[in-house]
Amino acid sequence: EPYPLTPDEIDDHVSLLVEIGQSEDPDAFIGHEKFEMGYDRVWESIQYKSLETPTLINFYKGYFLCQPIFKWVGGSVAFHQHIFGYITEHLPASEFSEKDREELWNWALLKMTDKVYRNPWSPNNQSKYGGCRDYQDKLAQDQKAKLNLKHDEVRHQAALERKALKQELNRLKQERKKVNEAAYAIHIELFKQKPQKEKIELIKKNQLPFPINLLLEDEIEAFIADSLPGARHYMTKAEKEQFYKAIPKKTNKTLKQLKTKLGFELSQERNTDPFH
Numbered sequence: 001e002p003y004p005l006t007p008d009e010i011d012d013h014v015s016l017l018v019e020i021g022q023s024e025d026p027d028a029f030i031g032h033e034k035f036e037m038g039y040d041r042v043w044e045s046i047q048y049k050s051l052e053t054p055t056l057i058n059f060y061k062g063y064f065l066c067q068p069i070f071k072w073v074g075g076s077v078a079f080h081q082h083i084f085g086y087i088t089e090h091l092p093a094s095e096f097s098e099k100d101r102e103e104l105w106n107w108a109l110l111k112m113t114d115k116v117y118r119n120p121w122s123p124n125n126q127s128k129y130g131g132c133r134d135y136q137d138k139l140a141q142d143q144k145a146k147l148n149l150k151h152d153e154v155r156h157q158a159a160l161e162r163k164a165l166k167q168e169l170n171r172l173k174q175e176r177k178k179v180n181e182a183a184y185a186i187h188i189e190l191f192k193q194k195p196q197k198e199k200i201e202l203i204k205k206n207q208l209p210f211p212i213n214l215l216l217e218d219e220i221e222a223f224i225a226d227s228l229p230g231a232r233h234y235m236t237k238a239e240k241e242q243f244y245k246a247i248p249k250k251t252n253k254t255l256k257q258l259k260t261k262l263g264f265e266l267s268q269e270r271n272t273d274p275f276h
Contacts, residue, residue: 005035010045013037014059021061029066037063038072043079049086053095057104060084064108068117081125084108088124105135184210192219200226204239206246213251220254240266 005013013035020028036042051059064080066072072079088101108123109132122129128145132138187209191199202208203223208215235243240262247259 005042005045007045009035010042014046014048014051017062017066018055018058019062020065021058021063024061024065026062026065026069029070033070036072037070038067038079048083053087053091056083056087057100060087060104061107064111064117077125081123084123085125102135105138109134109138184214188214188216192216196222196226199223204235204243206242212246212255213248215255217252217254220258224258237266237269 013032016029016032017037020026048056048059060080060083063083067078067080084104087096088104105123111117112123113133122132128141129138132141191202191208191210194202199219200223203212203215203219206212244259244262244266247255247262251259
């Protein structure tokens, strides 16, 4: 376990880091290496948010400069990045102006290009700033991120609108289906009351007021019986072809059988037709 520090020793070393930040001379910490300033218990004892702003900035710089040299262990986010985030994002403008922010960003970004302090992320641990050379690059990256966010919001809104439109179309489709089903039911009842000859003609000419798939099986059987060779309503070749085309591929078993039968008959007639 790292060398234990008393509260007074912690305060003394915070003051030392403030001096190092002001002078930018991390060698001043030599001789104090046994004091692990990155140890969790020590870090949790440092009340850096209570420091006055100039002192806090120098403390940040001193900690930044010393951490990689003395290999202070931190978490997934370096402790100096926590300090940087607090300074640049939480201090009031009366204590930390935009000019101050630019200067601190430029200082940290410049240091991070040095081989000693090189960091693939950024002063505040956000990867999007990893390639920034100065504060203006950082602002440009912010603007780019803002535009990307706006585009994402536009795309998200468009997706929501498409989803809502699709849902509305599906609702209307279901409503139309219900209306059609009710109308077809009425037409089927009216069809059942028509004379057989009229029914046969409507079926042959594909003039039913409802889809042929809804034709009742007994009506189909009656139609087949009246349409066989020698029957009173026997279909001509042209009527067979018209009716054959009217039967959809996806239909009930009886109509499928009828379509197969008509297809065979039409094929036979074509083969025996001398003018075909």
